[in-house]
Amino acid sequence: MTSPLAVIAIGGNSLIKDNNRMSVADQYGAANETAEHITALVAAGYRVVVTHGNGPQVGFVLLRSELSKHALHEVPLDSCVADTQGAIGYHVGQTLANQLRRKNLSKSVASVVTQVLVDKNDPAFLNPTKPIGPFYTEEDAKTYQAQNGWVLKEDAGRGWRRVVASPQPLKIIEEDTIRLLLEKDVIVIAVGGGGIPVIENEQGELEGSAAVIDKDLASCLLAKNLKADLFVISTGVDKVAIDYKKPTQREIDAMTVAEAEQHLADGQFPPGSMGPKIEAAIDFLKNGGGKVIITQPHLLAEAIAGQNGTHMTLN
Numbered sequence: 001m002t003s004p005l006a007v008i009a010i011g012g013n014s015l016i017k018d019n020n021r022m023s024v025a026d027q028y029g030a031a032n033e034t035a036e037h038i039t040a041l042v043a044a045g046y047r048v049v050v051t052h053g054n055g056p057q058v059g060f061v062l063l064r065s066e067l068s069k070h071a072l073h074e075v076p077l078d079s080c081v082a083d084t085q086g087a088i089g090y091h092v093g094q095t096l097a098n099q100l101r102r103k104n105l106s107k108s109v110a111s112v113v114t115q116v117l118v119d120k121n122d123p124a125f126l127n128p129t130k131p132i133g134p135f136y137t138e139e140d141a142k143t144y145q146a147q148n149g150w151v152l153k154e155d156a157g158r159g160w161r162r163v164v165a166s167p168q169p170l171k172i173i174e175e176d177t178i179r180l181l182l183e184k185d186v187i188v189i190a191v192g193g194g195g196i197p198v199i200e201n202e203q204g205e206l207e208g209s210a211a212v213i214d215k216d217l218a219s220c221l222l223a224k225n226l227k228a229d230l231f232v233i234s235t236g237v238d239k240v241a242i243d244y245k246k247p248t249q250r251e252i253d254a255m256t257v258a259e260a261e262q263h264l265a266d267g268q269f270p271p272g273s274m275g276p277k278i279e280a281a282i283d284f285l286k287n288g289g290g291k292v293i294i295t296q297p298h299l300l301a302e303a304i305a306g307q308n309g310t311h312m313t314l315n
Contacts (some may be wrong), residue, residue, distance in 0.1 A: 004229035004290075005182070006046040009219035010034055011234055012053030012193065014297055015088070022056075028091050033298065035095035040301035041232075042105055047182055049226065050092060051219040054084040054193030058212075062133035077132070077164065078196050078208030085113050085192035092189050100187075109187045115173040116195025116218055118209060122167035130166040130212045135159030165211040169195065169218040173206070175225055182226070194218040220280035229290040233277045234297045240278070240310040242268045254311045257285050285314045 015030045016022050041048055058080045065075040075083070089111030097109045128151045136144065141152040141160035152160045172178070172191065181188045194213030198206045216233060223231045239251040242263055255263075260278050269275040281292040295309030303309030 003045055003047050005049070005226060006041050006230040006232060007049045007051065007219060007223035007226065007228045008038060008041065008232040008300075009051045009216055009234060010053070010092075010297055011215070011236075012055045012057055012084075012088070013236070014053075014234060015091075016056055022060075024087075027057075027088075028095070031088070031091040032095040032099070035092060035099045037297050037300040038096060039099045039103055039105065040304060042100065042107060042187065043103060044304055046230070047185065048187045049178065049182070049222065049228070050096070050187070050189045051191040051215065051222065052088055052092065052189070052193070053215040054081065054088060057084040057088060058193065059133055066134055076208065077210040077212070078198070081193050081196045081212075082113055085196065086111070088192055089113070089189045096187065096189075107185065107187050109189070110181055111189040112174050112177060112181070114178075114190045114192065114195045115198045115206065116169045116191065116213055116221075117171040117173060117206075118167035118197050118199060118211060118213065119170060120199040120209070122165065124165040124167040125211070128163040128165045130164050131155060131161040132164055132212060133162050135161055166214055167197065167209075167211055169213050169221050172218070172222055172225065173198065175222070178222070179226070191215075191218045191222050214276050214280075216276050216280040217283075220284045223284050223289060224287045227288060228284075231281065231284045231289055231292045232300065232303075233281065233292065233294045234300075235274070235277060235294055236296065238296055238299060238308060240269075240274060240294050244268075244274075252310050254313070257282050257312070257314050260312060281312050285312060289314075 015027045061080045061083055093109045093111045100107050144150045145152055150162050153163050155161045178188050178190050194215040195218050197209040197211040197213050199209050201207050241249050241251045243249045260282055269278045292312040293303045293309045295303045299308045
């Protein structure tokens with residue numbers, strides 16, 4: 001295929017406008033808005049792979065499982081990721097197909113439930129840090145720790161939460177399937193929520209793992225392997241900024257890898273917010289990627305035209 005390839009990573013939080021609009025219907029509406037913006041890339045001649053986060057949605061599934069455990073079996077974390085991949089993939093896929101039809105763009109869309117291999121000996125498993133699911137009292141936290149072997153930590157005075165490992169993504173199991181779909185000019189939705197984390201057992205067979213993979217790192221791995229021309233990372237701000245929320249805040253229109261690395265070293269991009277996105281962008285560009293754009297989903301068309309967003313290149 002000669003058409004340029006774009007991998008677009010949208011956040012799970014972008015499908016939830018605010019605390020008053022969290023229902024399935026609300027999320028579908030938000031997906032429809034995002035899909036409208038993604039069609040701008042298709043119209044511009046790009047082949048497209050869409051990846052997405054699922055943090056809030058996994059939290060909903062876990063809470064629903066917790067509230068119904070007196071009547072139904074609880075849902076393991078890897079199945080929660082698979083469930084949300086399917087639901088969000090359905091929403092994004094259907095709305096994207098509808099938006100393409102409205103713009104007379106003849107393209108097929110397919111959502112791929114995606115497994116991502118991690119190392120069972122990844123150091124992250126020894127130091128779980130990723131909070132998931134509902135808040136518990138200290139008493140309940142101790143019960144879950146004893147009964148289920150969970151690790152729970154107190155969360156800023158709000159209660160206790162389960163924390164799980166966030167290991168490095170090593171291999172996208174369905175990558176060949178994604179390639180085949182792209183060769184057929186299909187728009188692909190994949191690696192939802194960073195992918196379903198799986199490990200290899202002693203027989204070389206795959207098993208689900210109770211972990212969470214960073215969505216941007218998994219999306220970067222896919223973008224690198226597919227040799228994408230463009231990697232778009234959606235976020236909650238128009239552009240990356242230094243001195244964020246300070247009187248000296250300055251938005252960045254363009255940034256090289258060297259500049260990004262210096263800002264990282266200076267502590268400008270915290271680990272819990274912009275840091276992983278910048279790290280993913282650097283990794284992509286250092287491994288042959290063409291360009292990274294970081295911006296809000298509704299600014300995609302402007303960003304592609306060079307009128308908005310932060311544009312990152314190797315040099």
